[in-house]
Amino acid sequence: MIIWRGWGILGLFVTLAGVFGSLTVVEALLGTSESALALGGGIGFLLAGVANFFLGRWLNIIRPAQNAEDFRNQLRADLWERVANDAFQMAPGAPEPSSEAEAAQQIEQVVAGESRNAERAGRNIHTFFFIPLQWLGALECIGGLVFSFYSPFAG
Template sequence: MIIWRGFGFLAVLIGAVGALIGFGLSSAVAAEGEINGLMLGLGLLLGAAGIFALGWWLNVINPAKKAETWTEQRRAELNFAIANGQFQAVPGVAPSSQEQAQAQADAMLAQESVTVGKRLRNIHTLFWIPMQWIGVVLAIIAVLVAITV
């Protein structure tokens, strides 16, 4: 049973494609019925690189962009509320000045941004391991295969 979240299942597919490439390279180089470990390891290493790159983009780069976009939208909402005198960090307690409201809004935005950034990261997993680290594990396996087979 394979357990994944998000696009984590792609790690299995990309790893399988890497293995197929490795077996293809191995059959092109090795004699009939033999496996060339170096070529198989190279194919697995290509799969590992693909998994790591896709995982890094899905779990780190793209969430950072989404968090930045969210932060800018939230900043605009808070600034609008401050400009209209509607901002209250604590319901029922209005800030005494525009500067105090801005300071409270900035503190609130910093706290919310950290939470949003953490929630968006590493949601594409395979067996609860972020996808990019599955690529690292496969790279280690590829090196072991290249050395031992």
């Protein structure tokens, strides 16, 4: 059974590192009482949630937008090179642009058409149990707050 896509497995590793790391520190400082362990788990989930949120945001939102912009810039450069070599046609059989302004307009139409789905295709592909990493981080933050607020009432 596949439970992650892309780099979604990093969400598990970040969560384990955050929870076990904070549990170790809290146990060393406060002992092994139930309230101390609940506080350590809460802090760990909170830290892991923040880390997963920003990791997921970078992997699922920021990086695909940068990749799409790079694709658009590369496509523009290729099309302008075709215009310079008199080999550009907006569509097969279409006449060549008669001016540079017309070429710019046609290039932007081609770029818009070709790159329409480029950014969308890369978004939210890094998931863990079908949940995008940034939303997994938000859920972990909520769970961490619940554990932290519960800790004074535990044991």
